Amino acid sequence: MEEQLSQMKLGQSSEALSAKEKSSDINNKRNGYLSWTDYFMATAFLAAKRSKDPCSQVGACIVNEDKKIVGVGYNGMPIGCSDDVFPWGKRTDNLLDTKYLYVCHAEVNAILNKNSADVKNCTMYVALFPCNECAKIIIQSGIKEVVYMSDKYASKVQTIAAKRMFDSAGIKYCQLVRKLPTPDVKSQGNRLYYEFSDSVDEKDV
Numbered sequence: 039m040e041e042q043l044s045q046m047k048l049g050q051s052s053e054a055l056s057a058k059e060k061s062s063d064i065n066n067k068r069n070g071y072l073s074w075t076d077y078f079m080a081t082a083f084l085a086a087k088r089s090k091d092p093c094s095q096v097g098a099c100i101v102n103e104d105k106k107i108v109g110v111g112y113n114g115m116p117i118g119c120s121d122d123v124f125p126w127g128k129r130t131d132n133l134l135d136t137k138y139l140y141v142c143h144a145e146v147n148a149i150l151n152k153n154s155a156d157v158k159n160c161t162m163y164v165a166l167f168p169c170n171e172c173a174k175i176i177i178q179s180g181i182k183e184v185v186y187m188s189d190k191y192a193s194k195v196q197t198i199a200a201k202r203m204f205d206s207a208g209i210k211y212c213q214l215v216r217k218l219p220t221p222d223v224k225s226q227g228n229r230l231y232y233e234f235s236d237s238v239d240e241k242d243v
């Protein structure tokens with residue numbers, strides 16, 4: 039088939055191809071294209087690459103019922119609070135010198151960055167399971183489903199509280215399971231990491 043196509047390019051008539059060959063050529067869509075799930079989660083991970091947090095870079099992508107992206111965000115300092123001035127540390131004697139009191143979470147930024155009237159019935163794709171504060175805002179915003187990758191803080195009270203609220207509010211949450219990172223990636227420490235799946239899920243074309 040490739041030879042015939044190149045002959046056509048060289049000026050030979052398309053009559054050289056049988057009707058069956060022509061139709062199979064036209065109807066053969068490309069395989070190995072990105073699934074919707076990979077597309078949205080990878081968008082969240084792309085956004086996370088903008089984060090200045092040296093420890094956890096989190097990205098979130100909000101998708102409406104028509105599979106349109108309506109908001110993207112990552113964890114960062116609020117507008118006007120320089121990320122060169124405000125602290126990025128985790129542990130000091132003084133909580134005021136840690137990032138925790140200042141940083142805006144990826145989920146909140148994605149909701150605030152929305153380019154639609156609201157995010158009702160949307161799905162949020164997020165690199166890390168949302169904390170309790172983000173869970174409250176997710177619920178109040180009308181988002182109906184959360185797809186997440188990492189659950190590295192599953193045992194923290196914030197995560198347990200978030201799951202309790204999601205369960206009560208009827209918010210579905212499901213973890214996207216991917217292949218284990220290669221040794222190279224593992225050696226980068228505790229980084230959130232995304233590996234594309236090899237195949238497209240039938241439901242997800």
Ligand SMILES: O=c1ccn([C@H]2C[C@H](O)[C@@H](COP(=O)(O)O)O2)c(=O)[nH]1
Nearest residue numbers: 091093094096113141143144168169
């Ligand atoms: O739901 C969440 C939870 C946390 N984040 C952000 C906030 C911080 O910048 C990091 C967490 O830092 P650690 O050093 O891993 O404690 O992630 C978020 O965006 N969304």
